[in-house]
Amino acid sequence: xxxxxxxxxxxxxxxxxxxxxxxxxxxxxxxxxxxxxxxxxxxxxxxxxxxxxxxxxxxxxxxxxxxxxxxxxxxxxxxxxxxxxxxxxxxxxxxxxxxxxxxxxxxxxxxxxxxxxxxxxxxxxxxxxxxxxxxxxxxxxxxxxxxxxxxxxxxxxxxxxxxxxxxxxxxxxxxxxxxxxxxxxxxxx
Amino acid sequence: xxxxxxxxxxxxxxxxxxxxxxxxxxxxxxxxxxxxxxxxxxxxxxxxxxxxxxxxxxxxxxxxxxxxxxxxxxxxxxxxxxxxxxxxxxxxxxxxxxxxxxxxxxxxxxxxxxxxxxxxxxxxxxxxxxxxxxxxxxxxxxxxxxxxxxxxxxxxxxxxxxxxxxxxxxxxxxxxxxxxxxxxxxxxxxxxxxxxxxxxxxxxxxxxxxxxxxxxxxxxxxxxxxxxxxxxxxxxxxxxxxxxxxxxxxxxxxxxxxxxxxxxxxxxxxxxxxxxxxxxxxxxxxxxxxxxxxxxxxxxxxxxxxxxxxxxxxxxxxxxxxxxxxxxxxxxxxxxxxxxxxxxxxxxxxxxxxxxxxxxxxxxxxxxxxxxxxxxxxxxxxxxxxxxxxxxxxxxxxxxxxxxxxxxxxxxxxxxxxxx
Numbered sequence: 001x002x003x004x005x006x007x008x009x010x011x012x013x014x015x016x017x018x019x020x021x022x023x024x025x026x027x028x029x030x031x032x033x034x035x036x037x038x039x040x041x042x043x044x045x046x047x048x049x050x051x052x053x054x055x056x057x058x059x060x061x062x063x064x065x066x067x068x069x070x071x072x073x074x075x076x077x078x079x080x081x082x083x084x085x086x087x088x089x090x091x092x093x094x095x096x097x098x099x100x101x102x103x104x105x106x107x108x109x110x111x112x113x114x115x116x117x118x119x120x121x122x123x124x125x126x127x128x129x130x131x132x133x134x135x136x137x138x139x140x141x142x143x144x145x146x147x148x149x150x151x152x153x154x155x156x157x158x159x160x161x162x163x164x165x166x167x168x169x170x171x172x173x174x175x176x177x178x179x180x181x182x183x184x185x186x187x188x189x
Numbered sequence: 190x191x192x193x194x195x196x197x198x199x200x201x202x203x204x205x206x207x208x209x210x211x212x213x214x215x216x217x218x219x220x221x222x223x224x225x226x227x228x229x230x231x232x233x234x235x236x237x238x239x240x241x242x243x244x245x246x247x248x249x250x251x252x253x254x255x256x257x258x259x260x261x262x263x264x265x266x267x268x269x270x271x272x273x274x275x276x277x278x279x280x281x282x283x284x285x286x287x288x289x290x291x292x293x294x295x296x297x298x299x300x301x302x303x304x305x306x307x308x309x310x311x312x313x314x315x316x317x318x319x320x321x322x323x324x325x326x327x328x329x330x331x332x333x334x335x336x337x338x339x340x341x342x343x344x345x346x347x348x349x350x351x352x353x354x355x356x357x358x359x360x361x362x363x364x365x366x367x368x369x370x371x372x373x374x375x376x377x378x379x380x381x382x383x384x385x386x387x388x389x390x391x392x393x394x395x396x397x398x399x400x401x402x403x404x405x406x407x408x409x410x411x412x413x414x415x416x417x418x419x420x421x422x423x424x425x426x427x428x429x430x431x432x433x434x435x436x437x438x439x440x441x442x443x444x445x446x447x448x449x450x451x452x453x454x455x456x457x458x459x460x461x462x463x464x465x466x467x468x469x470x471x472x473x474x475x476x477x478x479x480x481x482x483x484x485x486x487x488x489x490x491x492x493x494x495x496x497x498x499x500x501x502x503x504x505x506x507x508x509x510x511x512x513x514x515x516x517x518x519x520x521x522x523x524x525x526x527x528x529x530x531x532x533x534x535x536x537x538x539x540x541x542x543x544x545x546x547x548x549x550x551x552x553x554x555x556x557x558x559x560x561x562x563x564x565x566x567x568x569x570x571x572x573x574x575x576x577x578x579x580x581x582x583x584x585x586x587x588x589x590x591x592x593x594x595x596x597x598x599x600x601x602x603x604x605x606x607x608x609x
Contacts, residue, residue, distance in 0.1 A: 014373070014462050018569040022576070023549035027228050027251065027258045040576030060373040060462065063405045064569060066309045066325045068231065085375040087405045088341065089309055089323050096327035141212050153327045154233060162334040164234035 062090025191435025286516025350385030357604030369465025482513030505595030
């Protein structure tokens with residue numbers, strides 16, 4: 001349960017939020033935002049990547065805006081993200097939207113695109129299955145990990161009666177996240 | 190060991206001393222919401238509110254509404270402020286403005302306090318000695334409902350200003366110098382002070398505080414001085430305790446900035462981290478659009494500089510110059526000072542206050558292959574419209590001079606007669 005593995009897609013230093021969630025779709029529904037992830041710098045990537053794949057980033061990952069870019073990465077099915085360093089606001093949004101994003105010094109060098117990255121949350125290690133290289137992500141306080149791996153802050157706020165629950169969604173995102181609909185189907189809608 | 194400003198403010202707000210590496214769980218003094226909170230894709234219905242007196246709502250990104258979804262968000266915000274009795278509501282109209290700018294205009298960001306807002310440029314509140322931070326949409330709802338938030342306490346880089354900027358050089362150039370030479374400050378706090386601080390106007394400090402977001406810093410906080418305290422007291426009657434660093438405060442590093450050595454700079458397209466060049470390196474690059482605005486460069490000082498450069502001159506044929514004030518209050522001040530007439534006569538389009546073109550939302554979106562020089566917050570690929578557009582970042586003076594030339598140009602000649 002605590003070991004997650006996925007195929008690696010590599011991105012460089014200073015990957016900004018606008019690349020993950022372009023301004024043109026900022027007011028649009030989540031499904032439309034998902035289609036636009038990395039549309040400017042890597043057109044077609046959302047169709048190539050598969051649910052459970054992993055992003056390895058460089059330094060200053062997620063610099064820029066507060067726009068919910070972490071939510072888009074979670075929605076398209078990225079299993080987890082490791083980066084040399086992560087912008088504080090992107091990290092907070094990752095915690096709050098339930099997207100697993102960890103700072104892991106050395107990861108940009110340790111992984112090539114196409115490798116399989118394995119994250120062991122119990123042992124707190126990241127391993128390259130091909131090379132056997134093992135890295136230690138920087139520590140994250142337990143209560144933040146609980147949010148990040150437990151669906152984010154909204155479910156917790158609902159339980160405490162701070163915000164109203166949303167009606168169960170029958171929309172495309174839920175179907176994609178539960179595997180009932182493939183992402184490519186969205187293209188046609 | 191002593192504490193720096195961020196550590197002292199967070200310790201007070203947490204009710205316990207904090208140090209780098211800690212997570213500070215704090216009481217939030219002011220929580221700002223914007224129209225982005227209320228978009229149908231993001232809004233969650235709030236059932237409880239900790240204290241409506243601590244909440245500010247400012248509609249800013251898409252005002253007046255550019256499409257039905259933003260109109261829906263604005264309507265939701267109106268209903269929300271009415272339901273919870275939120276008095277500090279900046280709706281479309283007289284009090285309209287970019288959230289960071291209305292916070293600055295009205296000194297809602299009090300020295301020594303903690304302020305959150307979903308938007309990343311909330312660091313701007315640091316010009317008033319406030320620990321202000323963008324925290325994203327979900328966290329602001331948490332802060333509104335519980336009155337609390339958390340911060341990772343980072344190490345601090347202190348910038349010591351010395352001397353005075355030369356004529357025609359602005360706070361934007363200071364930022365481009367820091368970003369260009371020091372790169373990103375991920376997980377670090379930034380503190381500004383030193384003897385040269387007295388030579389930076391409060392508007393210049395606003396620009397620098399907002400732009401510190403682009404260093405990926407956590408907090409960017411200015412040391413208090415008399416002009417800052419006078420500014421706050423003239424606008425906000427609430428009590429506050431300004432926070433100074435301890436004499437033996439700990440910093441990861443102290444860096445000296447000699448203001449009189451800074452030259453006008455331009456950031457090349459797509460990023461501002463380690464990407465600044467002298468204006469001369471890109472002079473002559475043909476432009477389609479020039480923009481002065483946003484929470485960084487929509488101040489009255491920025492209008493004054495643009496008007497000085499454009500007075501009696503014309504924007505080059507084929508170039509659009511768009512000027513957007515940070516708030517309607519600034520718009521009225523610019524009208525009274527005659528700047529709007531000068532800019533309009535020169536061919537600039539002066540818009541209402543909004544994030545507008547800076548965020549590529551409306552009123553100045555770029556098309557494929559277009560080139561823009563902008564005095565705003567970001568030049569990311571696709572930021573202001575089509576991803577194939579190229580965006581250069583510069584000061585309002587350089588942008589105004591470029592608008593006249595139709596190409597990236599130095600503004601030096603317009604300031605040649607000024608005394609340093």
